[in-house]
Amino acid sequence: MLIAPITMNAESYIGKRIERIEDNKFITTGATYVADVKGGSELFVEFLRSPIAHGRIMSLNVDKAKASPGVEAIYCSEDITLVDINPPIPLLNAKMVRPYLARDRVRFVGEPIVLVVANSARNALKAIEEIEIEFEDLEAVVSLDDSFKGEVLLFDESESNVMFRSDFTSEDGDRFFDGCDVFAAETIVNSRVAPCPLEGRSAMASFDGEKLTVHLSTQAPHSAKSTLLKVLGLESENVHVIAPDVGGGFGAKIGTYPEEILVAYVAIALVESDGESPNTPKGLKSVRWSESRNESMISLGHGRGQRQRIEIGGTKEGRITHYRLSVMQDGGAYPMMGAFLPFFTRRMVKGCYDIQKVDFMAVSVATNTTPVVAYRGAGRPEATYAIERAVELFARKAGLDPADVRRKNFISEFPYDTGFGSVYDSGAYLTALEKVLDYVDYKSLRAEQRKMRNMKDSNKSLGIGISSYVEVTHGFPASEFGSVKLNSDGTIFATSGTFPHGQGHGTTFAQIIADELGLSLEKIEVFFGDTDIIPRGVGTFGSRSVQSGGVALSRASKGLIDKTLDLMKSEFLDSSVFFESGWFFVDDRKFSWEDIARLAGSSNLECQVDYAADSPTFPFGAHVCIVEVDVETGVVVIKRVVALDDAGRIINRLLADGQVFGGLAQGISQALYEEVIYDENGNPLTSTFADYGIPSATEFTKFERLEMETLTTVNELGAKGIGESGTIGITPCVVNAVCDALSHLGIDHIDMPLTPFKVYSAIRERSS
Amino acid sequence: MSWIKGIKLLLNDFVYKAPRSLNEALKLIREEDAKVLAGGHSLIPLMKLGFASPESLIDIGKLEELQAIEETNGVLTVGSCVSYRALFESEMVKSYVPLLSKVASQVGDPQVRARGTVGGSLVHGDPASDIAGAILALDATVELVSLNGKGDIVKRKVPAREFFVGFLETVIEDDEILHSISFKNKCHKFSFQKITRREQDWAIVGVAVAQSMHGIGIGLVNLASKPVYLDIKKYEDISELDPEGVSLLLDSVIDPPADIYGDAEYRRHLAEVLLLRCLKEIKETT
């Protein structure tokens, strides 16, 4: 389909820097999170969670706990009548089935075993202390190699620990790189991280005998609804999901977790079991659960967690001709999205480079650790990290400047079919790189680096890191809903099936609608997150919202204009009727939206659109990072971060900055600070913010952002996604910078996070 | 079964008492299972983890007498309940022992500095306490108070260098309250170096050095089971100290811990590097 791009002029809201309409509420106490929602007579759910990584439950006695003050009900696995959870995707090992509460066996520290309902969270917790339980320890499978070997199996039903597998297509094996002048290889780890949304998971459910209402901290209320109705066996009209304000998700709140489903299950079960209890006055019961930070650190899904073997070859002039990536993905204890991340990695395996011969393989394995899910970028940062580290190693091996090697290998013609399931829509990779290099004056930087290296007695080493990236947004184009309705006072009420959890769609989408309708921004309210008000929806993840929900609303706005024109035409027969800049012209008269609202009276002027894009889009960019490494202590200091992220048309420059800056912070943080660590018995060592390297603003320097807008033709807005790009480009950039700083010491690679200890250890190892 | 602790906040019940005088506070802490509460930044985390479960908390944070910073007869006295923020905002402290201001400005994050107190940190006795490193280097004196048989307040003075006994252990008795810390020497030549993973983190290793007319004092942070004082009296001129000398000296007092932020060897190495840097900085201070 040929899509006519939108027209813009100086007055357009699109493209401006506009402060978020939502800001006031979020920076004061105005926001309402699930835990703030009042719910009548309330019951509280808490979970007894496994304290060991792998074991058999030998005995479990909840009698004393039942007698504990305030306890309403206690559920063990056999009390839950739901069908066990199958892997979310058919391609994953179907034998790895998860019970809602651990049955006989526990598979990670933090796995829920017993659910306690009481009249206060405190009483529920006190009751949990009364539970008697005995385990028989089983050997914990923590390392990827142990899991792959399969001597200890996590699931008796499955003959291996493999969750997902995708093999090389080439049969060349060892001869794959034949004919390359230059060859470099390394085994690198893309560390496991914790998503750490500021608001943890939270759910509140109530059931009136017929209808289930669930307040949920989620990125995708409609998907949550379909999961709930399927699992609980309810009719669609009897499930109402409301996502109030949500304090972040980063991918980890796309799916619906067992704990959340159990809260809904309990709300129904308690009503059906009659409600006669000393603790619960008759009437509507709401049941709620909010996780603590520590609980979140061990039972909200983790992200990344790949070990990669990168192999790269090419000519001595710097043309890369061969590249092979083997991935071992840590899926954690149960297959969730994480087990499937290599699929996304595969899609972006080539990065921005036109490489003739490329191959990919992946194995996802189960370990006795927290399950892995999608986390900001989900599989794509891993692909970028691999190829950008590989290119760096290749350049070093060839004795060439890494910028030059990139210049020689960029894809420059579009659309470009990678042969790995991606067709890049548009891009200008070389321009992006040249822009950032010019901006930082790359040549002078290299000169300064040489000068510093020749200085005697200096313990500081300068490092310059580059990365070029391309990524995929709206990876699986799915239909998204948008509706635009004219209120009786001439203002607009719009709804969208996407769901902002910090991004500010309320502002961005209002800009899109305002431009179409020729209205000022204040007249437009965009509403999200209520499945009774919004009939359909997909949610917000994978940087999809503007290019799906935004386009739907743009079209719904156009549709509203058309509908109004039709109405006018039937009203004013034989007149010339047209719409321009917010006015309906009828012969020599003109009508505003307010006039229309009055004229229309009670007739419903609303337009609903379901829009599905034909294909994903492929944002790209180039980042440069300058670091100073103290070679005596291993301390890395970031001096500068320059990022060019091209996501096609930018709707709101300020919010785009916000997305990129936040992404950069998370990406830098993975490179330098964050890593989920387990000991050899599967005990989490990083389950508090004291141990886990979550950064604060103090850790970052000022980010410098360069703008570039290479429009996509996939949609009329010309927009791609910008929610994850910062995270995707910067992580390898920082690691490249640190390794660049240490190259003269013969250090090729250090695994993330580049803590002072790790950096110093690498130096120590080299010098001894 | 208490593994729920640490995963979910479940504090045991306790009684909170806020005495209006030091005397009253000293009486209250003699009751069974009573614990002094100052800023709560060490104690409350211990209670959350189930490592401490006092019956009553005696909040001394509101006693004005423990918040004072004053100079009498050339001696600077800092009350035990002075927060880090009050410490680094004090001009008097800055002019007397600027090392203390500098160290206070680098403890934890703004919230920790707003509530955490000097006395709390010292009594908690964490080997990684920055302020402990500073008071060791500055050769401060710790003043403890308790009630005698007649109910009168009596004082006991302990040199900082004798205050720390072992891991989270000091010489303070259960019926004593740390009243204040005093500094008898002005000291303008100093250096404080610490390596942290993140800005707000505890020191992986820290070194505090102070030079006054009475000599050089060195306090070592997170290098043994308690804050350590390093004696280099025998070196009259610190420029005599070469890396080898420093290394030997350190080995005589340190026993570095190992964790995910560094092994013992790394910490030992950092101690050496930081100490040399401190000494260099001091030498360059005029």
Ligand SMILES: Cc1cc2nc3c(=O)[nH]c(=O)nc-3n(C[C@H](O)[C@H](O)[C@H](O)COP(=O)(O)OP(=O)(O)OC[C@H]3O[C@@H](n4cnc5c(N)ncnc54)[C@H](O)[C@@H]3O)c2cc1C
């Ligand atoms: C997030 C975080 C980061 C931190 N980072 C650092 C850091 O970088 N560097 C560092 O050095 N420290 C750090 N700390 C520790 C902090 O310095 C101490 O927790 C704080 O100073 C303790 O003082 P408080 O007043 O809060 O003590 P409290 O917690 O109230 O008390 C601690 C202990 O001392 C006892 N006590 C307190 N005052 C007295 C008194 N006057 N007499 C007798 N007993 C008393 C209490 O009974 C208790 O046993 C950090 C703490 C947190 C929570």
